[in-house]
Amino acid sequence: MNIMSEAAVEKALDQKMNTVPYKMIGKDVSVYYGEKRALFDVNLNIRENTVTALIGPSGCGKSTFLRTLNRMNDTIENCRVTGKITLDEDDIYDPTIDVVELRARVGMVFQKPNPFPKSIYDNVAYGPRIHGLARTKSEFDDVVETSLQKAGLWNEVKDRLQEPGTGLSGGQQQRLCIARAVAVSPEVILMDEPCSALDPIATAKVEELIHELRTNFTIVIVTHSMQQAARVSQRTAMFHLGNLVEENDTDKMFTNPDDQRTQDYIMGRFG
């Protein structure tokens, strides 16, 4: 986990974006669903402690790319991934890489809040339990508390940890899912449209949370909302029809993009 102070990170992120090292490198990534090709030789690198937003019209392959980063595509039958993706120095599609271990390092938050039908406590404790990150009751208590605090949910739920996670509001459920992902201490957190099922207030809370989380985690977020991409991310990648159109600093992307298609999409001319 990163030990840089928040201020230092902010500085690094805002001023020297191009010097931030890469956390994940995607080289010539193509994805096929059976005969259909969904991604065409995407070369996209994810910078450390940065929020990278993936934008683009529906069906452009941004979610598909996101899911290649922790091999969630493995669960889909007929899905085939070619090219190379590395996490630090490890090729994550190498046969020697254990997918369970990979997903402990690259966590994921889904579009629809999907807490387990268990208590709030058990939701958060589940990851540490299966990965053996905590052994005793007090260790579990600790990891649950810190994770919920990181997800900004602790104060709201600390008195009802034994109540079902499914009984929370939508926004709270999504933050519970983030806490659950954080509890495993991943290096990268993937978020697949985490706010699309939430109201504006809950969305604002989650966005604020993403902003805070970036000091400790590398975050990749898929979003349909241009404003959200502009608000939370430092880097933005634009996908179109399975191709990576442009990847740039978010500020530049939304003010003076290099590619005409990006310009058109951001202006709302298609999508």
Next chain:
Amino acid sequence: MTDIASPAVRISTRPASAKRDIGIKRRYAAERRFRAYGIGAISLGLFFLALLLWTVFSNGYTAFQQTTITLPIEFTEKVIDPKGERTTDGKVLMTANYPLLVRDALIKQLGIDASKRPLVKQATDMVSASSRTLLRDIVVADPSVIGKTIPVTLLAEANVDSAFKGQIDLAVDQSKRKVKDQQVTWMNELASAGVLKKSFNTGIFTFGASSRPEAAGVGVAALGSLYMMLIVLVLSLPIGVAASIYLEEFAPKNRLTDLIEVNINNLAAVPSIVYGLLGLAVFINFAGMPRSAAVVGGLVLTLMTLPTIIIATRAALKAVPPSIRSAALGLGASKMQTIFHHVLPLAMPGILTGTIIGLAHALGETAPLLLIGMVAFVVDYPGSPMEPSTALPVQIYMWANEAERAFVERTSGAIIILLIFLVVMNLGAILLRRRFERRW
């Protein structure tokens, strides 16, 4: 929108909206009609259910009462052990002339002259022949009763039982009925003396097979059914759930698994008697297992129940939202962990429902058991599933074939017991379901 804003336009659209008005009444009428059909269908179902229950209960409730005769039996040493050999020869107590004790007590009670043989015969015919074993068991259990006089409650013979319950038309000439006028007189005499009365029939729950209705019960059959249910539960639940999990979660989707799936669906529709033939051929003739044994019945019923459980379990597994799987996989749970920690607990209510339906089905199954020899006259309780026994539905089937008047009510009584078995099982299923569902 425009016609709200401007009245002029609205006027012009009126004919169109008038045309659109057609059919509203018809639509409501159609809906009412459909509801009436539905209510009709349900009423018909309820009517037949009520008819069934009424028939069974009105015929069967009397089976839970039994007429008994309590007589002071004098355990005379002269009759039981005339030569005083009981300490040296164990057979003496087993073979003693116990009916003579009953006869003596009865003629004393009724005040009949022992030399009038036809009268004495009529009197002793009123008491069940099962009295012999009853008295023998008393003496064998405690030989010190010899020489004493003890009141013993004996079962009335089935025809006296029926007559006392008012099931025999006494207006018919006595040559055409099994209970003679003299016996009816005695019966009423004994009843007014409080010697002969109706009491709760525990025998129907505990006795084994008997050709004498008053001494017949479903005890052996119930134990056989219980053995079989345990075998079915222990075998078919784990096998069925394991098969479903493999097919649903792990197996590749190809021609072979498609074929397996089609076959499982077909097996669920195979007539149960075919399973009986299979059991006869494989378990008894090939594997050499004992005939009439609950273990073979249990195995056959397991085979019959498996498709039901597999289909129900697969449906329950399929119904678990994919988001739960993604959540667990995304956290780095292995496929096994995902299934056993999350999917299976959520599918549990559905699995239990399927299992209980399968078990209830198996409990009421008769045809396959006939083929493996469970339709047998079994008097003694089976000590293990390897020993001969019968099953509840088979016992009902056998009693329904009996000619005696008193077996009619006992057949219905046994059906009531089977229904109670089923209701208890279903209640258990509902409670389990609630428990699993109430967790969240």
